[in-house]
Amino acid sequence: MENLIFSQAGVAQLVKIRRQIEHEFGFQFKLADTESFIDFLTAASISPDSSIRACFMDFLTNLNQEQRQRLQSLGLDLPNHLINQA
Numbered sequence: 001m002e003n004l005i006f007s008q009a010g011v012a013q014l015v016k017i018r019r020q021i022e023h024e025f026g027f028q029f030k031l032a033d034t035e036s037f038i039d040f041l042t043a044a045s046i047s048p049d050s051s052i053r054a055c056f057m058d059f060l061t062n063l064n065q066e067q068r069q070r071l072q073s074l075g076l077d078l079p080n081h082l083i084n085q086a
Helices: 008-025 034-046 050-061 065-073
Strands: none
Touching (some): 008 050
C-alpha cells in the first residue's frame, strides 16, 4: 500500500470499523494492499449497520483534504459534502 498515513485517532477508528465489519461479514479483510483497503472502506461505507457507517464517517471527517483526495483517487466513493471540505 502506498504511504497512506493516518493519525492515531484515524487508526483507532479503522480498528473499530474492522472489528465491527468482521463481526457483520464473518470474515477478516486482508489489508495488505491498496485494493483490499479500499474494498474494506467501501464495505464500511455501504454497511447496513448504522454504527459501522457512523464510524466510517468519523474516520473520513478526521482526515485532511489531501488524504480524502488520495482515497478518492484510489477508488473510494466519498460523500459529496466531504470531497472539497478542508
